[in-house]
Amino acid sequence: MESADTSTTTSDDTGVRLRPVGEPDLAMLRRFCVEPWLIGLDWAGFRDPGAPARRFAVDGWLGADDGRLVVEVERDQAAGIVSYTSRRNSGPASYWEIGIALLPEWRGRGIGWRAQALLCDYLFTHTPAQRIQAGTHPENVAEQRALEKAGFQLEGVVRACEFRAGAWRDGYLYSRLRDDPPPAALAG
Numbered sequence: 414m415e416s417a418d419t420s421t422t423t424s425d426d427t428g429v430r431l432r433p434v435g436e437p438d439l440a441m442l443r444r445f446c447v448e449p450w451l452i453g454l455d456w457a458g459f460r461d462p463g464a465p466a467r468r469f470a471v472d473g474w475l476g477a478d479d480g481r482l483v484v485e486v487e488r489d490q491a492a493g494i495v496s497y498t499s500r501r502n503s504g505p506a507s508y509w510e511i512g513i514a515l516l517p518e519w520r521g522r523g524i525g526w527r528a529q530a531l532l533c534d535y536l537f538t539h540t541p542a543q544r545i546q547a548g549t550h551p552e553n554v555a556e557q558r559a560l561e562k563a564g565f566q567l568e569g570v571v572r573a574c575e576f577r578a579g580a581w582r583d584g585y586l587y588s589r590l591r592d593d594p595p596p597a598a599l600a601g
């Protein structure tokens with residue numbers, strides 16, 4: 414299994430950065446567990462608000478098979494988190510599934526697509542993975558567009574893949590491969 418080396422901070426020229434979770438970020442992570450809709454359409458009911466601190470104590474949220482990084486913006490403010498989880502089909506090699514949640518006040522400012530592009534750079538740099546995938550909801554136009562701007566391509570509709578808000582719902586599956594073109598917005 415690949416291990417994600419998070420000893421370095423990744424940044425682009427807009428000031429959006431990814432960095433490891435720190436103690437002061439635990440309050441934000443707790444909020445995502447107990448504030449309905451703060452996390453967006455992925456809200457799936459209340460979760461144990463003590464879990465983020467327990468996980469932080471184990472490995473600082475920097476596991477070999479899954480982890481989280483804080484999306485940091487101007488004046489070192491935490492705007493949200495990105496996540497990565499190792500998944501495997503058949504065979505010996507794994508791929509990454511990524512996720513993101515920005516706090517509402519930071520949405521719609523060009524941070525989400527950049528953070529996901531940075532996470533791809535980070536994972537492709539520090540692990541040999543060929544594939545990074547991300548799922549989103551048919552009604553989540555912001556995430557669809559953010560993924561496309563981060564260099565992802567739509568693979569298709571995954572029917573009835575999640576039970577959410579009282580019903581089974583379809584999802585959209587996106588991927589970015591190591592040798593796909595880099596995000597057009599960052600080219601040249």
Ligand SMILES: CC(C)(COP(=O)(O)OP(=O)(O)OC[C@H]1O[C@@H](n2cnc3c(N)ncnc32)[C@H](O)[C@@H]1OP(=O)(O)O)[C@@H](O)C(=O)NCCC(=O)NCCS
Binds near residue numbers: 548553555558
């Ligand atoms: C989804 C999310 C990560 C997108 O990040 P963001 O910073 O808000 O989006 P960006 O500012 O980078 O915008 C990327 C593109 O989406 C568009 N966009 C942003 N918000 C939009 C909205 N509410 N409706 C339609 N398009 C939107 C932007 O205009 C931009 O496209 P453009 O350059 O062609 O104009 C962020 O809104 C978020 O955290 N939402 C809640 C959690 C969530 O839904 N996570 C994903 C779960 S699958």
